[in-house]
Amino acid sequence: MNAKVKAIEYYLPKGTLDNEELEAIYDGWSAGKIEKKTGIRVRHIAGEHETASDLGYHAAMKLFESGAITPDEIDFILFCSESPDYPIPPCACVLQDRLNIPNTAGALDFNLGCSGFVYGLGLAQGLIASGQAKNMLLITSETYSKYIHPDDKSVRTIFGDGAAATLITASKEQQIGPFVYGTDGSGFSNLIMTKGGTRSQSSIDSLQLSEKTQFPDNLFMNGPEIFNFTIKAVPTAINQLLEKAKMGLDDIDYFVFHQANKYMVEHLRQKIGIDKNKFFIDILETGNTVSASVPIALSKAVTKGVIKAGDLVLVIGYGVGYSWGTTLIRWEG
Numbered sequence: 001m002n003a004k005v006k007a008i009e010y011y012l013p014k015g016t017l018d019n020e021e022l023e024a025i026y027d028g029w030s031a032g033k034i035e036k037k038t039g040i041r042v043r044h045i046a047g048e049h050e051t052a053s054d055l056g057y058h059a060a061m062k063l064f065e066s067g068a069i070t071p072d073e074i075d076f077i078l079f080c081s082e083s084p085d086y087p088i089p090p091c092a093c094v095l096q097d098r099l100n101i102p103n104t105a106g107a108l109d110f111n112l113g114c115s116g117f118v119y120g121l122g123l124a125q126g127l128i129a130s131g132q133a134k135n136m137l138l139i140t141s142e143t144y145s146k147y148i149h150p151d152d153k154s155v156r157t158i159f160g161d162g163a164a165a166t167l168i169t170a171s172k173e174q175q176i177g178p179f180v181y182g183t184d185g186s187g188f189s190n191l192i193m194t195k196g197g198t199r200s201q202s203s204i205d206s207l208q209l210s211e212k213t214q215f216p217d218n219l220f221m222n223g224p225e226i227f228n229f230t231i232k233a234v235p236t237a238i239n240q241l242l243e244k245a246k247m248g249l250d251d252i253d254y255f256v257f258h259q260a261n262k263y264m265v266e267h268l269r270q271k272i273g274i275d276k277n278k279f280f281i282d283i284l285e286t287g288n289t290v291s292a293s294v295p296i297a298l299s300k301a302v303t304k305g306v307i308k309a310g311d312l313v314l315v316i317g318y319g320v321g322y323s324w325g326t327t328l329i330r331w332e333g
Helices: 019-025 031-038 052-065 091-098 116-129 185-190 201-205 223-245 262-272 290-303
Strands: 002-011 015-018 042-045 076-080 106-110 135-142 162-171 176-183 254-257 312-319 323-330
Touching: 002 052, 002 116, 002 176, 002 290, 015 019, 019 031, 031 262, 052 091, 052 135, 052 162, 076 091, 076 116, 091 106, 091 135, 106 116, 116 135, 116 162, 116 176, 116 290, 116 312, 116 323, 135 290, 162 290, 176 223, 185 223, 223 262, 223 312, 223 323, 254 262, 254 290, 290 312
Parallel strands: 076 106, 076 135, 254 312
Antiparallel strands: 002 162, 015 042, 135 162, 176 323, 312 323
């Protein structure tokens, strides 16, 4: 069997954090400066008792309410998050019951960040191709805000919360792939949340993250190192994918990158030589939503009419891990 992306819906929590609020908190930072630097004006923030599975539930319900599929037709759930509700049990199991999906469905969590959507597509395609599933629900959901110290402007200005629900179904023609993946675990400590795991405190202390680690119990990001990794890994991965697909840049109708921040994404576009008219950037009112970033951007691009039925779309995710993944999607519409 082959696989295709049939539909995407997304959900953003009602709480927000805008640049004017950040300006009032951080001396020397104006709302305009934040927007110019990041491309972000507003971030949606999960409530105190609102979790990644809650956001994922709302995204999935929007998918069902759209008429794309009914819960009883889903035979496998994939849930991707680095901010799950609990260490145990998997959120996918919780959502199976909450969404009234049959108990004959498989359910699996996987922990991955900015490349999670592409990895999820790969897992879904493999399960469909091997005959293990026909209608797969991929939920990518993040609440990074719960990891961020309120005084850490380096990450608080960038990350927002959100979730996407993607329906991947069996298809007569292959409309997803090929895939290129990559991993460089030597950079694991450059985007890390140490609290909540089972690693001993002495081992965590030995990481010597950097002098910028003012908040050891919260999310830490070494921005310059993440940027350096990205500008090396992303162009190489895209070249490898195009070689694998026996295509060139001109054969791709549209490009949707992980929406990290406007500066980084625009720098990558120029470095690779992608026509700006074929390239999507829209994080103004969402921020960096990590694993939900690519499907949210895809959904926005379709809604705005820049991606149309039959278009060949290159998507790529990259970041925490270090991890990256890229693939092609033939958009059915």
